[in-house]
């Protein structure tokens with residue numbers, strides 16, 4: 001998989017894009033219940049279930065940087081995770097753009113704002129680098145949120161539900177001395193449009 005951001009530039013890993021790629025490969029009859037593909041961050045395994053549910057194994061995360069008020073890590077793409085009291089009240093485009101530029105400079109990062117709902121459910125809104133705006137759902141972003149919530153003690157669970165404006169995703173993982181491994185991002189990948197281009 002080679003991933004391009006909405007600004008036309010090639011970028012790093014896209015978790016939801018990866019799930020869509022294997023779902024599309026199944027639609028084309030190229031894969032059945034499992035698939036493996038290569039992305040910029042290495043090989044990814046995927047499992048396809050009924051009802052268009054796709055699980056994607058994400059790269060191991062061996063370094064989480066803890067700051068006062070936020071956590072930074074690379075889940076295939078760079079992510080800033082910040083806990084808030086009321087995520088619905090965050091001006092994600094304005095605050096996300098500010099942090100993306102002021103803290104991360106030219107390289108940039110994706111900015112995730114998160115609010116705890118229960119001991120294992122979190123609500124997430126993401127400002128994405130390369131889109132330069134809030135998006136409906138970010139797979140590498142919710143993966144970072146799940147790991148950050150576990151690392152900071154906001155959850156004890158090793159399977160976390162992340163509610164985004166675009167829908168609900170699950171992330172499961174196993175802690176290691178350095179970080180996390182066996183990380184799986186799971187959720188629906190549903191075909192919403194089909195067209196024909198006549199050349």
Ligand SMILES: N[C@@H](CCC[C@H](N)C(=O)O)C(=O)O
Pocket residue numbers: 005011012013014015016017077078109110128129130131137138139140141
């Ligand atoms: N815009 C991101 C990469 C895209 C992440 C994607 N939305 C996902 O689902 O993981 C970047 O340039 O870092």
